[in-house]
Amino acid sequence: MTKSQPLVSLNEVSVKIAGETIIDKVSLTVNPGEIITLIGPNGAGKSTLIRAILGLLKITAGKIIKMPDLRIGYMPQRLHMDRTIPLNVKRFLNVWRSPQSIETYAALRQVSADHLIHRPMQSLSGGELQRVLLARALLRNPQLLVLDEPVQGVDLQGQTELYQLIKTIRTQYQCAVLMVSHDLHLVMSSTDHVICMNHHICCSGHPESVSNDPAYRELFGIEAVKSIALYAHHHDHHHDDSGNVIDHSGHSHG
Amino acid sequence: MIITTTTPAMSLITLGTHMAEFIWHALLAGIGVALIAGPLGSFVVWRRMSYFGDTLAHSALLGIALGIAFDLNLNIAVVICCVLIAIILVALQQHRIISTDTLLGILAHSTLSLGLISIGLLGVRLDLLSYLFGDLLTVTNTELIWIFIGTAVVSSLLLFFWRPLLAITIDEEMAQAEGYPVALIRLLLMLLMAIVIAVAMKIVGVLLITSLMIIPAAAARRITHSPESMALAASVLGCISVILGLFSSVKWDTATGPSIVLAAALVFLVCLIPIPNRSGKT
Secondary structure, three states: OOOOOOOEEEEEEEEEEOOEEEEEEEEEEEOOOOEEEEEOOOOOOHHHHHHHHOOOOOOOEEEEEEOOOOOEEEEOOOOOOOOOOOOEHHHHHOOOOOOOHHHHHHHHHHOOOHHHOOOEHHHOOHHHHHHHHHHHHHHOOOOEEEEOOOOOOOOHHHHHHHHHHHHHHHHHHOOEEEEEOOOHHHHHHHOOEEEEEEOEEEEEEOHHHHHOOHHHHHHHHHHHHHHHHHHHHHHHHHHHHHHHHHHOOOOOOO | OOOOOHHHHHHHHHHHHHHHHHHHHHHHHHHHHHHHHHHHHHHHHHOOOHHHHHHHHHHHHHHHHHHHHOOOOHHHHHHHHHHHHHHHHHHHHHHOOOOHHHHHHHHHHHHHHHHHHHHHHOOOOOOHHHHHHOOHHHOOHHHHHHHHHHHHHHHHHHHHOHHHHHHHHHOHHHHHHOOOOHHHHHHHHHHHHHHHHHHHHHHHOOOOHHHHHHHHHHHHHHHOOOHHHHHHHHHHHHHHHHHHHHHHHHHHOOOHHHHHHHHHHHHHHHHHOOOOOOOOOO
């Protein structure tokens, strides 16, 4: 019954950096095929938690158990690549695996970035780079996709598209998704489980229930709660008259 | 005053018939080193490690001093010394007491001084200038063999580990998150640099080694579009620099090491000339 075995489970994990408690006794489980979103204000330790799960920093207490041979596809916040490395998108995607141009093309197409295939990596805009990084993570055929602020540098319209895309990817690749966001209202429709954290877990559960949770309201203030209502309305309206615009990659930054 | 190689250069003239043999030795040695300095230099450029390379090279003199004092093979002594310094450096970096470039500056000059003082204290007799600035024209058969052993080892390791090396160069965290043994691969890169320094020391000397790695690579960046082509082009441009530098050094009786470095700088300048883009946008 490998299906029911969790991919990753955290038990009372704490991380201290320079004496400061960044993560405080966090427990969570990532099951196969599940989309989990970490939300919280800036400096709440979301990225630190992701980095702890990925093994990029040492945890001070607690335990992280990963399924043996877990294939992780990681999409970082930004790429630390030096500009002097001559790489186009195609070659970049083939650095980690043997070149299979059909797969490479398919992955780029999936994220609507196939037109970028011959572009130098250095010439990509923020949003284009995010898509290429997502394609790279997909090419690993991951069981768990880890996305740290996947919509950075993407406009609002693009953000909705990108979250929609992540949901499609989950269905198609049968993978679990663990992502960081600081906008509950944008991810609501494309996540199964929300974990709201500020160093410790404040509340967690189904997106609707989290948005009504007093802990969430306290953390984000009344403004955030209002914007959810606004968004729900806006979403209905938007979907009515231009549904096909959302599906299509309307604006190519060509 | 001319610093080095007046003696070999003069002996070239007096020996007459042996001249060709000297040149061949020097040429083969220089090309052997340039071949591996190119790809490795590309990594140095991509990973912004040129100060790191300098530090390792400066510590090579300490390796020479200890090698002679304890009667070890000098190439191996240098490799061991460089790797040890690299490990110390990485360990100190973890503490984050001071920034890496300050740390490199401290280590580079203290190991160089330690090397110079050890040579005096241990009573080691050597031609210091030839180690500082290189002495390509006096390469012996044995040294030539060591250079080609070094070249063979470095190029086969580079080929075998090319993909992981490239992966950690693009983004170390991403590589680590996806299960690459980043610390080991980084150690491998340091070992490769140590080997190149050990064999290149004879060619350009410890003070100029890094330039033989980074100048051809920087020049190659201008004319290539993939990591592999940049590494290969760096090898070729390095060989051209060695040939140009060696022949001008013989012709004008100049110090060989600096002549090669200047030739490389000249090649770099030529590569800076913009290539007119004849093919339209694709």
